[in-house]
Amino acid sequence: MIIHTDGIVLKQRKIANNRRIIVTFSKTYGKLSAGTSINEKSKGKSALALRPFTYAEYQMFKGRDYYNIDSAYVKKSYYAIGEDLDRFLTASKLLEYVDGITQEEQPRPRLFDLTIEFMESITRATGNYETLLYAFILKTMKMQGIMPEMECCVNCGKPLSDFGKGKDRKIKQFSVTSGGVICEDCQKAETSTGSALIYNPSFDIIEVFQYFIMKPLETFEKLKLKPEVSESIKNILSEYVKRYLEIDILKDEIEWR
Numbered sequence: 386m387i388i389h390t391d392g393i394v395l396k397q398r399k400i401a402n403n404r405r406i407i408v409t410f411s412k413t414y415g416k417l418s419a420g421t422s423i424n425e426k427s428k429g430k431s432a433l434a435l436r437p438f439t440y441a442e443y444q445m446f447k448g449r450d451y452y453n454i455d456s457a458y459v460k461k462s463y464y465a466i467g468e469d470l471d472r473f474l475t476a477s478k479l480l481e482y483v484d485g486i487t488q489e490e491q492p493r494p495r496l497f498d499l500t501i502e503f504m505e506s507i508t509r510a511t512g513n514y515e516t517l518l519y520a521f522i523l524k525t526m527k528m529q530g531i532m533p534e535m536e537c538c539v540n541c542g543k544p545l546s547d548f549g550k551g552k553d554r555k556i557k558q559f560s561v562t563s564g565g566v567i568c569e570d571c572q573k574a575e576t577s578t579g580s581a582l583i584y585n586p587s588f589d590i591i592e593v594f595q596y597f598i599m600k601p602l603e604t605f606e607k608l609k610l611k612p613e614v615s616e617s618i619k620n621i622l623s624e625y626v627k628r629y630l631e632i633d634i635l636k637d638e639i640e641w642r
Contacts, residue, residue, distance in 0.1 A: 386447045390414055391460065393440050393500065395484040407435055407454060408484065409443060412497040416487040419445055419452035431457045438463040438476060440501065465508045475514035476507055478634055479521060485632040486529055496528060502602050510606040519618050520605045522626065522634070523597045531629040534565025535591050541571050545591070559584045561624045566591060582624055586617045593618070 392411035399405050400420070408418050423431045434441035434457035443457045466476045483500055487493055503521050507514055526532045537544045540563055548568065558572045559565070561582040567575065575581040584590075593614075597605075610618070623635035 387455075388414070388445050388447050389442060390417075390445070391440070391442050392417070393480075393504070394435060394437060395480050397435070405435075410483055410487060410493075410497060410500065411443075412494050413492060415491040415493055416484070416489050417445070417452050418489065419443075419454045421454035423454065423457075430459065433462065434459050436462075437480075438466045438504065440504070463504045463508050466504075471512075472507060472510070472514050475518050476504070479503055479507075479518055482518075482522065482626075482632060482634040485634065486525065486630060493528075496525065499524060499602075506602045506606050509603075513605075513607075513609050513615075515615065515619065516605045516608055516610055517602060518635075519615075519622060520597045520600070520602055522622055523594060524602075527598075529630065531564070531625075533559070533594070533625070534563075535594060537566075538568040538571055539563045539565030540567050540575065543568055557585055557590070559586065559590050559621060561621065561628055564629070582628075584617065584621050586614075586621070588614055588617070590621075 390409075390411040390413045392409035395408045395410050395416070397405050397407045402422075403424075404420055404422050406418055407421055408416065410416050421435065423435060431454075433439065434443070435454075439459055440461040440463070441457045441459050444455045446453045446455055463476075466472050479500070483496070487496070499521065503517060507517050510517060533539075539560065558567050558569070560567045560572070560575060561584070563571075563575065563581075567583070572583060576583060619635055623633070626632050626634055
C-alpha cells in the first residue's frame with residue numbers, strides 16, 4: 386500500500402546494503418521508522434528531504450510490518466538552524482525529546498503542530514534558544530500526563546490563596562519527587578525522608594511556569610532570562626523529565642545519527 390504523509394526527520398541510522406532507517410514524525414501517522422535506498426548526499430529533491438530540520442512530504446510503501454520511503458520532496462527547509470551551533474544543539478535536543486515521548490504509529494497531531502511551531506520560532510530567534518526549549522517542554526507536559534501541580538501544595542492540598550500572592554507568597558518550593566509545588570511544612574517533612582529532590586528558586590516558579598505554558602512559542606524568540614533564572618529552570622526541568630519520562634534531554638551533549 387502506498388501512503389503519503391507530511392513529516393520531519395527525527396533521526397537516522399545506516400544499515401546494510403547502503404540503506405538507512407529514517408525515523409520521521411508525521412502528523413497523520415505519528416512516528417514512523419522507514420527504510421530507504423535514497424542517497425542522502427545526492428542533489429535530488431528526495432535526498433534533501435531526508436536531511437535534518439527539513440519539513441517534507443514522503444511517499445512510502447507500507448508492507449505488512451515495515452515502511453519504505455520511495456520518494457520525498459521538501460515543503461520547507463529550516464536550513465538556518467545549522468548555521469548557528471547553539472541553535473543547532475538546542476533544535477537537536479528538541480528532536481531527541483520528541484523522539485523520546487512518541488511511539489511508533491501513534492498519531493500526535495497537537496505535538497506535531499507544536500514541533501513545527503518550534504522550528505519556525507527557533508529559526509527566527511536571535512539567541513537564548515534554550516528558553517524556547519523550556520517553553521516547549523512545559524507545554525508538552527500536559528499532553529504527556531505529567532503536568533506538575535501548580536494550583537495547591539501537592540502534598541497537603543492547601544490552595545495557593547492560603548499562601549499570599551506575588552513576593553509575599555509563602556509557597557516557594559518545588560518538589561520533583563512529589564511532582565509540584567509544596568508548602569514549607571511539607572517541605573520539612575519531605576526533606577526529613579532523606580530522598581527528596583526539592584528546589585527553592587529565587588523567583589516565583591508558579592508565575593514563571595504558568596507564563597511559559599500560556600504564551601505562544603513566538604513570545605520566547607526574543608525573551609532573555611537572567612542567567613541564574615535560566616540555569617534554575619534548566620535544572621528543575623532536567624530532573625523532572627528524567628524522573629517522569631526517563632529522558633535526559635537537557636544534558637549538554639547530544640547525539641545526531
